[in-house]
């Protein structure tokens with residue numbers, strides 16, 4: 232790296248792509264990486280996935296179901312900026328993982344399928360973005376196929392997502408009529424050629440709408456339709472406003488086809504123009520609520536994801552650290568607020584095809600920290616050890632299952648396996664105070680299947696997850712006496728989570744409501760902040 236360290240963090244753009252499965256996230260990711268020169272051949276994002284998968288059996292589930300379970304980060308350069316693209320799992324059973332990944336992003340690109348508009352998963356993900364006011368840029372994909380009318384697509388975003396929309400482009404129809412888009416700011420037409428698509432990284436040819444040449448690209452009636460549509464959009468939609476975008480109230484909208492690379496280069500340019508760099512991160516310092524500025528000197532960051540056993544032969548575990556401030560140097564010793572310290576001697580940076588040892592990193596960057604289970608999701612690291620970043624809740628699981636061993640002699644091993652997988656933060660582990668069971672909590676069925684595969688592949692233990700008589704869990708708070716009194720009355724339903732905190736395993740939502748009414752001095756929490 233050659234640029235001045237002082238301003239280095241300011242050129243980071245860390246973002247995630249959010250979408251409903253099948254909208255084209257993988258295709259877009261790949262074409263963004265191709266356009267930026269980070270990869271050189273189409274198919275490499277998928278190929279990379281395949282290689283990784285063959286290394287580890289549990290990934291078979293991903294392959295069989297055609298879903299991407301694990302999140303990672305890909306780094307590329309464009310327009311003098313360094314982009315860190317965070318990959319979010321598409322499947323809804325991994326929504327908690329996605330939520331945490333979004334805590335590490337400064338902005339998001341929302342991909343919609345032009346024929347489908349806003350889909351259920353899009354809605355959920357935007358809700359998550361809203362929790363942190365993450366600015367969203369919209370890419371309406373698959374315009375090369377028959378699509379909804381652009382007006383209807385904009386209405387859909389506005390109605391379902393309660394976001395103002397500012398179309399930055401206006402398409403000339405869809406399917407075969409999709410010959411390009413009008414850039415509403417410059418009044419130019421961006422010409423998208425036929426089925427062969429645009430060469431990676433190339434911007435579309437621009438023709439002024441006043442140029443007589445335009446007639447050879449768009450026949451008169453299509454031109455009139457384009458102008459009508461764009462005019463109407465201008466009348467009903469607010470103009471782009473940088474502040475509204477940054478506050479998460481307004482989304483600029485772009486149209487294209489990831490498959491043919493129509494509009495991909497323009498999307499990257501838009502990210503370069505609008506996407507915010509690292510933002511101050513809310514944190515608690517010595518008990519006081521404050522925020523950590525990316526420009527501040529002290530190196531700090533937080534772990535938003537832990538991936539264990541990426542290579543089962545080495546039992547390695549990589550914690551993904553999003554830097555929030557300072558100039559990180561390889562070999563630095565960082566401390567958690569709990570007092571534990573770790574010397575980061577082989578930090579990893581992730582490029583599209585490779586991992587590299589990072590000698591330095593700045594606010595906005597994500598480095599992988601290999602460790603042996605010391606680091607957990609939600610851990611804050613800093614030079615002084617006094618910073619604790621806020622906003623890493625565990626969510627009450629929506630499904631609870633009892634872990635049952637085929638070979639009871641392996642109970643100790645199972646404990647270790649379940650604990651270490653729970654430390655990745657994807658599933659939760661509860662230990663009822665009575666009896667020797669392990670209750671595993673998750674957001675969806677698929678997580679149990681992945682757990683089962685991984686416990687078998689990585690620890691050689693056969694485990695089954697069978698129905699438990701509980702439907703949900705709530706963390707308890709209140710005075711020790713009140714919690715004890717509640718616990719005495721509900722002995723068989725009290726458990727400890729992985730940190731030893733008390734949890735109520737409830738048979739039904741109704742039971743939660745009833746208990747809340749009967750025990751006003753005990754608080755029942757849906758989420759728990761780590762720390």
Ligand code: G4P
Nearest residue numbers: 251252253254255256257258372373375376488489490491
């Ligand atoms: P996802 O990661 O969001 O789940 O979506 P992905 O990129 O895998 O795309 C889903 C399907 O949509 C793929 O087709 C892909 O080729 C297609 N697709 C993506 N972008 C476009 C586009 O701009 N135009 C058109 N026409 N299709 C697009 P598939 O048949 O399911 O897979 P494949 O065999 O092509 O890989």
